[in-house]
Amino acid sequence: MPSYVAPTQDLQFVLHEVLKVSESAIPGYDELEPDFTLAVIEEAGKIASNVLAPLNFSGDREGCRLENGVVYTPKGFKEAFEQMKDGGWTALDCDPEYGGQGMPYVLATSVGEIFVSANMAFNMYQGLTHGAYSAIHVHGTDAQKQTFLPKMVSCEWTGTMNLTEPHCGTDLGLMRTKAEPQDDGSYAITGQKIFISAGDHDMSKNVIHLVLAKIPGGPEGVKGVSLFIVPKFNVNENGSLGERNGVSVGSIEEKMGIHGNSTCVMNYDSARGFLLGDMHKGMRAMFTMMNEARLGVGLQGYAQAEAAYQNAVIYANDRLQGRAVTGAQNPNGPADPLIVHPDIRRNLMDQKSFVEAARTFVMWGASMIDEGHKLGNKDAEGLVGLLTPVIKGFLTDKGFEMAINAQQVYGGHGYIEEWGMSQFARDARIAMIYEGANGVQALDLVGRKLGTDGGKHVLAFFEIIKNFIKENADHPALKDDFLPQLKQASKDLQAASMYFVENGMKDPNNALAGSYDFMHLFGHTCLGLMWARMAKAAHDAIEGGASDKDFYTTKIATGRYYMARQLPATSLHLARIQTGADTVMALDAGQF
Amino acid sequence: MPSYVAPTQDLQFVLHEVLKVSESAIPGYDELEPDFTLAVIEEAGKIASNVLAPLNFSGDREGCRLENGVVYTPKGFKEAFEQMKDGGWTALDCDPEYGGQGMPYVLATSVGEIFVSANMAFNMYQGLTHGAYSAIHVHGTDAQKQTFLPKMVSCEWTGTMNLTEPHCGTDLGLMRTKAEPQDDGSYAITGQKIFISAGDHDMSKNVIHLVLAKIPGGPEGVKGVSLFIVPKFNVNENGSLGERNGVSVGSIEEKMGIHGNSTCVMNYDSARGFLLGDMHKGMRAMFTMMNEARLGVGLQGYAQAEAAYQNAVIYANDRLQGRAVTGAQNPNGPADPLIVHPDIRRNLMDQKSFVEAARTFVMWGASMIDEGHKLGNKDAEGLVGLLTPVIKGFLTDKGFEMAINAQQVYGGHGYIEEWGMSQFARDARIAMIYEGANGVQALDLVGRKLGTDGGKHVLAFFEIIKNFIKENADHPALKDDFLPQLKQASKDLQAASMYFVENGMKDPNNALAGSYDFMHLFGHTCLGLMWARMAKAAHDAIEGGASDKDFYTTKIATGRYYMARQLPATSLHLARIQTGADTVMALDAGQF
8 A cells, every 4th residue: 555755845845945935925924934834744744644645545445435315435534534624724724714724825735735645535525615615705795604614614514616517518608507596585506517526425514515507597608607505405594504405416426536535416406506706707706716726736736646756766666676787786685676777767757856846836826826815916816827727737747647657667566456556647637637627728828828918927927037047147056957948948938929929810720739738838847947946945055054965966956857858848849839730620520 | 338440441551552461472461452351350340349349348347256266257258259269360360280260460460459449358368368379389399289279279278478476577587486397297386476367267168377487496587487388277188178277366456457357366386387398498488479469569559549539539529518719610509519629639630640650550560570470581570679669668658648638538528437438548558567567668679679680670770761761752742741750750769879879888877768768769750650651652542543532631631740740759859868867867766
């Protein structure tokens, strides 16, 4: 069974030496002193290693089950959930007015990585609740907030998001679920929703469903979609639970992975619901939470890669097979450990150099979300909005690829469920699909975000790179092994953007045919920037006489690998983009 | 549930217009007239679509089970296996002396693709039998051949290959299974073997295990390994079945995929075995079949991608979601089909352009195996030996990647087992691992095959490309869209080879750190060559007034896509290779 240990030192490095959070002017960041974050991370790490990680494997094997309309989570989940609630882990960045701890999102994200690495399926119960909490927090009436938020902050009640229907996912304008206005101001919701994560389960007393539906007579398409609060049990005036609402679980989906999470078909039959936010503005209400939700999925991508990587390293050090080509490294043993072989190293370095930069990228994104929320900084909001599809699309693609890499280290044992490496790959796979499939992320990036505010945010991104290179032009750790590579990547990204401007006008297919490559080009450039920043911080720490020199030299060496071996992918993506739409759109639909 | 239709026209195109098999001087190829191969392929296609494909999905859901020492295959497998036997499909390329039909391997490979696409797990029962048949055919005594081959050709008895033990896979020198010589000339085999595909089941009367084991007192390591025939039921002098041998199934492995195949832990307890081939030369005996076995796994890679692709195309045409950016294509419907979207096309074109070239590559490889076997052509043998790790490693990596791509087209439905797309990905995953994990293929390619016979075979490969480019320099279909790209790829491959020559001497890690990239660089170059050949054949067919012009123009357009969008990956692989071992080997084992 796989193990997991929280990457405490790495998280602290990102928070305090790269992002320098406690020096930031963002309200609340002054509390994020190293000792404090260390204590939080270590505590989360203990629960992750001792409680959540062991349930990850058993949860996958056992799965959830539906019996007589009741959903049961795998053995041990309920007790673990109680422990999460009791420890206040569900309330970390929630509003203190409703029982939250009011911590910055960047800290909740650090903790989130740990929990997601340890048990992704389990953490989704809380994750979905947090999403629903945010929607009600932003769009709810005072009464709605008072009724629902305190219980959702504590996860006494959990939440869900109901968007997809059997015939419509991305294109929500096709939605059929209806919300009929009732005399008392409520709505009767009728329809079927599918793929509802944490749709129902036995770990909370109530489930608060947020449901997109159409009020008859409203505008056509997505402009006629509204958002509703539909509790599993109706809530009485005094906050106590009333009778069961008209919502039931049709079935639990059999999925490739995340078996520990109950992905439900939900049937609404004149269920009593309450409008959340403005009528017909349901899509806008959903979009409010989108950056956070998508950043959370990007985090799932690298967090699964991290967990898989940790186990691959253990296996590569333990498993004896063959001899190093340069001479035996374990001469007294029957063979050398796998880790002596250059191709195993290539594989592990791909994983390590990805995960560490992805972590920094997501934490940087989280700090910009804080900056937007707490300082009202529109530039930070715009930049993180631009980077969100990159975080979601690129990090989940690569996260899955790296989980596959980690599985490969195990050879045949990687394919056997008993070793747990298959699960990391199967679980990571969903992150490329949900919360907007990665092709949709690429479309969002190229079709929408690039041009937002007249292209201001992508220009700001280029400026960040340019300034970093300028400021550090003579930096001994950066000038040869980081800056030229970063400059080239940035040049490739600019050339691709320019290609879209010049050719997308003539034919938008010229831009969209290159959108996926652009998302990856952008992602690599971001990770290159993260590595340059990390290398600088690591070098500065060594210069400052840091005691754990080994940690920092490893950091620089890992960064060098990424810059030399991974970042050059930008030129391939650019070359593909510059071929335009001709070969992509050449066939008729019938010729495929 | 997914469907499958054999790509008859594509296979015929490869056999007759690209490879021109019936014009070849290889003995037996004169029989491969278009009408004949068409009849065979169509008949195989019927069984595949009507019998095997429907059992693929149910076989995955049901899996195999072990009850009281007996292994049961999924419902319907037994009847389907009878049908395969009755139709003579198990004997296609087997020796007529033992009841085979003596057809060329290239024809068996064409049929193999069809059966593997339809049901990979099912086809492995016959595939393993064929491997064991080949080993006995080459290395067995006359008596052994007479005893075992006729029943294995008909699959009345099936076969297995027993190499792996819990602590040793690639490094077979660590093997512990013992073979104690007995007075009657037989051996008593004792030990445990794992990951034994088709290890036991209810579809045949006997299972003939080929088992690697060490005779006590023999040389250390792999040089002391011998190969043994160990029947499940002892065989009497008259060929009838005697009592049960000392071999039993310990358990069936729970795997990520290929659930329809019984992957067994096999326990040998003084089982009666017979030496096959020379004492201590077991590895050599295994290697005899290696090219075929690895080519067969490479075939599994693209065959799964083919099956997944077919379904992705159906879904992309059926599923209505969003509108084409250039204007509605299905104005009377609620939305346009997915296939209008450029990024869906990019995804499908990646799949299509890979599968079609991979098919041609494998068939070319199969024809060289025939050339080696039937004409004793050492150059063909050497070239296919060089290309074998590329076929196995590159085609299974890409095949899996494309199965993931196909799954992605389905969005959320791709993650639900009910749709069957997860199975293609899970089944394809094993092909990257077994029969030598792909990292081992890369090692074999760079560490062994490149330098075989003084590098003669890689030079021959470059010569093939050079001559093709020279001969077709003015070809109207090739000169702009195929030849310059192929030339560049070949140049990259030569530069990488040269890098290894120049830097591998100083430090072999410089070569091995780039071995995986080299395997992919080589693979892309091969597929580029295949596309150039196919485009030429397609153009010639159009010029010759072929009736189905649409087929050939589609072929050329698909090739253009590959040359423009995929082949440029060679320069990235070269760039990585040229960074050498420094960044790959920079960390100590403890720093990961």
